[in-house]
Amino acid sequence: MSAVKQFIFDVPGDPVGKQRPRVTRSGHAFTPHRTVEYENLVRACFRDAFPDAQPLDEPVSVQIVAFHSIPKSWSKAKREQARKLEILPGKPDCDNIAKSICDALNGMAYVDDRLICRLDVRKQYGTVPMVVVIVRTR
Numbered sequence: 001m002s003a004v005k006q007f008i009f010d011v012p013g014d015p016v017g018k019q020r021p022r023v024t025r026s027g028h029a030f031t032p033h034r035t036v037e038y039e040n041l042v043r044a045c046f047r048d049a050f051p052d053a054q055p056l057d058e059p060v061s062v063q064i065v066a067f068h069s070i071p072k073s074w075s076k077a078k079r080e081q082a083r084k085l086e087i088l089p090g091k092p093d094c095d096n097i098a099k100s101i102c103d104a105l106n107g108m109a110y111v112d113d114r115l116i117c118r119l120d121v122r123k124q125y126g127t128v129p130m131v132v133v134i135v136r137t138r
Helices: 033-049 076-083 094-105
Strands: 006-012 060-069 116-126 130-137
Touching: 006 033, 033 094, 060 094, 094 116, 094 130
Parallel strands: 060 116
Antiparallel strands: 006 130, 060 130
């Protein structure tokens, strides 16, 4: 049995979910700019953390913890509830966060996202907005 291999890194800032492709009047489909920028940020963070990484070519599990910033407009009591995880973030949806992260890591952390056999995504508020990503062989 081979040793467990893993990549652990974080992406600064609030999480961004994968947006639906847009279509122009002429029928040309394109990926929204915000999605492209975020996927590029995820790739850059991965490359910075693992400059010599070879993509895994075996089943992997992916764990994503998305820490959203607590709105400054909230009352002190409501911000405290968010810190205690009594209030959880709404948008973006977990599946859209996972899609943007997993698509960005395609060909970098793993050969193809078809190798993802387990996926765990959590959202919560945090003092520092970021997304923590763990990719490991099973």
